[in-house]
Amino acid sequence: MQEYKTKISEIKHLTMRTLEVTVDLVEPISTRFTAGQFMQFKIGSVLRSYSIINVPDHNRFLKFCVGLLDNGEASDFFRSAKIGQELFMRGPSGIFSIENFSKNSFFVAGGVGIAPFCSMIPDMLARSYEGKAHLLFGVATEDDIFYFDRFNHLHNLYPNFTFTPIVSRPQLHWPGETGRVTTYLDVAYEYYKDYLYYICGSSEMVKDARDLLLKKGQNIADIKLEIFT
Numbered sequence: 438m439q440e441y442k443t444k445i446s447e448i449k450h451l452t453m454r455t456l457e458v459t460v461d462l463v464e465p466i467s468t469r470f471t472a473g474q475f476m477q478f479k480i481g482s483v484l485r486s487y488s489i490i491n492v493p494d495h496n497r498f499l500k501f502c503v504g505l506l507d508n509g510e511a512s513d514f515f516r517s518a519k520i521g522q523e524l525f526m527r528g529p530s531g532i533f534s535i536e537n538f539s540k541n542s543f544f545v546a547g548g549v550g551i552a553p554f555c556s557m558i559p560d561m562l563a564r565s566y567e568g569k570a571h572l573l574f575g576v577a578t579e580d581d582i583f584y585f586d587r588f589n590h591l592h593n594l595y596p597n598f599t600f601t602p603i604v605s606r607p608q609l610h611w612p613g614e615t616g617r618v619t620t621y622l623d624v625a626y627e628y629y630k631d632y633l634y635y636i637c638g639s640s641e642m643v644k645d646a647r648d649l650l651l652k653k654g655q656n657i658a659d660i661k662l663e664i665f666t
């Protein structure tokens with residue numbers, strides 16, 4: 438597997454517990470990957486996987502969306518990371534990618550589980566995808582909202598792409614959908630039953646969404662999963 442020396446070139450705070458981290462490739466100076474793949478960062482003595490969020494394009498820099506957990510090895514590293522800091526990674530890896538360009542697609546993301554879809558959805562739409570695509574993106578509270586504007590913008594560019602943001606525990610008056618992603622899927626499934634499903638997020642969220650879809654009669658071959666362990 439290819440190894441890369443990189444340098445952190447940008448760190449954006451998306452929420453209190455989510456960063457967008459850009460790394461410039463130093464050696465080799467570019468990479469190619471398929472939308473939906475991930476890289477593994479070497480942090481101290483551990484390897485941690487992060488999905489690439491930019492679209493494939495002979496990339497000289499890569500972007501990642503990093504969730505910050507309490508007392509996590511990688512989380513602690515990224516929490517105090519500095520611009521210019523060296524970072525070693527290897528990859529790309531993974532087979533979570535668009536499988537069928539002629540079938541309608543339904544994407545389900547929880548929190549940083551949105552990461553692979555940031556690459557897969559715009560890449561697919563730009564490559565003359567003619568089916569319909571829907572994204573259901575759940576976060577916990579209004580303070581955890583990020584990238585909603587990015588997908589609203591994508592909907593304006595591509596009318597065959599629609600987007601449902603959902604907040605599970607709104608603190609104020611959130612005007613949109615509320616509940617867990619499964620709350621929405623339970624009601625909306627009938628409308629989306631001929632879709633191919635892509636689900637990404639924590640193991641609990643992915644398992645709950647998959648179990649609900651199977652209970653509704655979804656064919657297991659039409660459910661693709663990426664679990665952030």
Ligand SMILES: Cc1cc2nc3c(=O)[nH]c(=O)nc-3n(C[C@H](O)[C@H](O)[C@H](O)COP(=O)(O)OP(=O)(O)OC[C@H]3O[C@@H](n4cnc5c(N)ncnc54)[C@H](O)[C@@H]3O)c2cc1C
Nearest residue numbers: 486487488502503504506507508509510511512552665666
């Ligand atoms: C294919 C793939 C793609 C991924 N893509 C992304 C992505 O795009 N963005 C993203 O944010 N994450 C992604 N992940 C998850 C990511 O790789 C890390 O697992 C995650 O960020 C946590 O890493 P960490 O080192 O910070 O936490 P870890 O050190 O692994 O700890 C995880 C949690 O366990 C707790 N913990 C650790 N040790 C103990 C212990 N001894 N007892 C009790 N609790 C303990 C920590 O407090 C922490 O909350 C992906 C995972 C996979 C498999």
